[in-house]
Amino acid sequence: MNDRRTRIVEAATDLICRNGFQQTSVDDVIREAGLCGKAHFYHYFKSKEELGYAVVQHRFEQFAEEGLSILRDPMVDPLERLDRFIDAEVASQAEQDCRGGCPFGNLVTEMADAHEGFRQRLATVFERWAGQLQSVLWEARPQLRDDADIARMARFIIATLEGGLLMSRVTRDVTHMEAIAGDLKRFIAAQRRETPAVSVGP
Amino acid sequence: MNDRRTRIVEAATDLICRNGFQQTSVDDVIREAGLCGKAHFYHYFKSKEELGYAVVQHRFEQFAEEGLSILRDPMVDPLERLDRFIDAEVASQAEQDCRGGCPFGNLVTEMADAHEGFRQRLATVFERWAGQLQSVLWEARPQLRDDADIARMARFIIATLEGGLLMSRVTRDVTHMEAIAGDLKRFIAAQRRETPAVSVGP
DNA sequence: TGACGCTAAGACTGGTCGGTCTTATTGTTG
C-alpha cells in the first residue's frame, strides 16, 4: 500500500533532517521505519536520491502546514502575521536547543552544488516560501511605502532567518537568533508608510 | 619539514571547501598534495578531524587576509569600507558561479551539531569575523545613531550575508545575493545619525 | 663495500555504504 511508502518517507524525513542526507543510510531508514526489507524499499524508491526528493516534498508540506500557515490566518493583520511567523521561527530554534537549523538550508549546503536534482527541488521550496511571504506583503501593501519591493523583501526575510539560524546554531545561543530576528522586524517596520494610508470615502 | 604539513593543509582546504569535510577522504588529500604516503600523513595529523581543525584555521587566515582586510584599510571611511566588504562578498559569489557558499557556514551546517570540536572552532571564527565588523562600526560611531547596537549590527550583517549566499546558491542567481546585499546596505544606512555629528572646536 | 637505521609508499584491516539477488514464507487455486 501507499501509506507504507508514506511511513518510510516520514521515518526518512526525521533521520535526514536530523543527520543530513549523506549521513543517513538506507539501512538506517529501513530500521527506523521497521516495516520492510531492503529489496522492498527499492520497490518503492528507484534510488536513495529518489527518497531524498520525497523527503524534501514531505518536509515542505509539513512546513506549509505548521509554519507557513501562520502567514495565512485571515483574522490577523498581515504585518502582525509576519511578526508572528518570525517569532515562531525563533521559538522553534529555541525548542530544539539551537540544533538542526533549517532542513532546506541544510540540504542546499549539502547537496545543491553537486546534485542538480536536489538544487532544483530546493529552489522550488524557497520559491514557494517566498511566494507565501509575498502574499502577506501584498495584503499589507496599503501599510507599506510605495517604493517597497515586495519580492525583494520576501527574499531578504528568508535570507536573514536562514542566517540567524546558522549564527545561533554555531554559538548555541538563541539570543543571537532573537537579536537578528528583532533587527529583521525593525527592517520590515522601516518599510511602513510614514503617514498611514487614509481610506477616502465616496 | 613543517611546510610539508602546510602544503597538506592547503590541499585539504581546497578539497574540503569545495566538497565538504565528510565527502573529502584522507586519500583524496594525499593524492592532491602528492608528497607523502598515508602513514606519513598520520605523522602530521593525529586524525582526519585534526586536519579539519587545521583547515578551519587556515581558511580563516586566508579570509582575514583577502576578505576582512578590506575592513581595515585606514585610508577609507569606515562605513564605505563596510559597503566595499559587502560588495566583495557579492563579487566573490558571482566569480564562483554561485557555487560553494561560505566555507565556514558550510562546516557549521555539516559538523556543528555532531562535533563539538568543530562547533567551538567555528564559533571562534564567527566571533573574530564579528569582531572585525565591530571595530569598523566602532570607528564609524560618530556617524551612527546613539542607539545603534554595534555588536548586534555585526551579527546581523554576517547572518544576512550567509543567508544571501544560501539563497543565491540554491537559485544559482547572483542577482538574489545582490538584492539582499543591497537591502543590507540600506539597513546599515538606516542606522546613521539623521543629523550628522558636528565636530566642535575648542 | 657492507651493515644498519630511517622514511616513504601503499597494502591491508575491519567496517559501512548503495544496490541486487537468493531464499523463505505466505496465500491462492485446483
Add this chain to the structure above:
DNA sequence: CAACAATAAGACCGACCAGTCTTAGCGTCA
C-alpha cells in the same frame, strides 16, 4: 494436498573509508 504466484527478509557484492602495518629503498657510517 499440491503446484504456483507474490512478497518479504536479509545475505551478499563491489566500492570506499579511516587508520595501521609491512616492506622496499634510501642514505649514512665504518
